[in-house]
Amino acid sequence: MNISLFWSSNLRKDSETFNHWRHxxxxxxxxxxxxxxxxxxxxxxxxxxxxxxxxESVPIPPEISVEDGHQYYPAEDAFSALKRGxxxxxxxxxxxxxxxxxxxxxxxxxxxSLIHISEPTRLRRIAY
Numbered sequence: 001m002n003i004s005l006f007w008s009s010n011l012r013k014d015s016e017t018f019n020h021w022r023h024x025x026x027x028x029x030x031x032x033x034x035x036x037x038x039x040x041x042x043x044x045x046x047x048x049x050x051x052x053x054x055x056e057s058v059p060i061p062p063e064i065s066v067e068d069g070h071q072y073y074p075a076e077d078a079f080s081a082l083k084r085g086x087x088x089x090x091x092x093x094x095x096x097x098x099x100x101x102x103x104x105x106x107x108x109x110x111x112x113s114l115i116h117i118s119e120p121t122r123l124r125r126i127a128y
Contacts, residue, residue, distance in 0.1 A: 001044045002105035006069060006092040007032070008051040011082045018079045025055035032110055033058045040064070047103065048110070049095045051075045072098035 009026050028036075039046045040063045048060070049069035060066060069078070072095045081091060096107040 001042070002100075002103050003039055003044045003046045004049070004096040004099040004103065004105040004107050005046060005110045006049045006095045007110050008069065008078075008088055008091065010088045014083075018076065021079055021082070022052060022075050024052050026050070026052045027055040027057040028060065028110075030058055033060075035110060036061050036064050045105075047099060047105070049099060051078050051091070069095040 007026065007028065009021075009024060011021060012024075036046065036048070040061050046064045048064050048066050049072070050066065051069045051073075054060060054066065069075070069091070073091055078091045082088065092109075093107075099105060100107045
């Protein structure tokens with residue numbers, strides 16, 4: 001299954017410049033790492049888009065393709081949208097949806113784990 005994910009950070013303050021935001025190094029949490037590893041284990045093809053650079057505090061599995069979200073939503077436009085008060089979630093949606101159309105992928109949130117693939121019975125019990 002093709003999966004489109006996005007991870008970038010919001011503005012830290014109103015006075016932040018484009019170059020500072022664009023070149024800020026961001027990191028993933030150990031929870032994000034577990035989510036990415038679950039995609040690898042499930043055999044998914046994952047494209048992880050960002051508008052910034054990852055700081056390798058948590059390693060990104062080599063099977064995950066990290067790509068610049070600029071190809072789907074120019075970083076300058078994303079920064080402008082953030083300055084106007086839009087959330088990073090809006091930018092994430094644009095990038096993931098455009099990528100999904102091009103790659104016939106499923107749009108997922110990076111904070112969503114794939115526990116349902118390995119534990120369908122448990123989820124059925126939770127749902128009731």
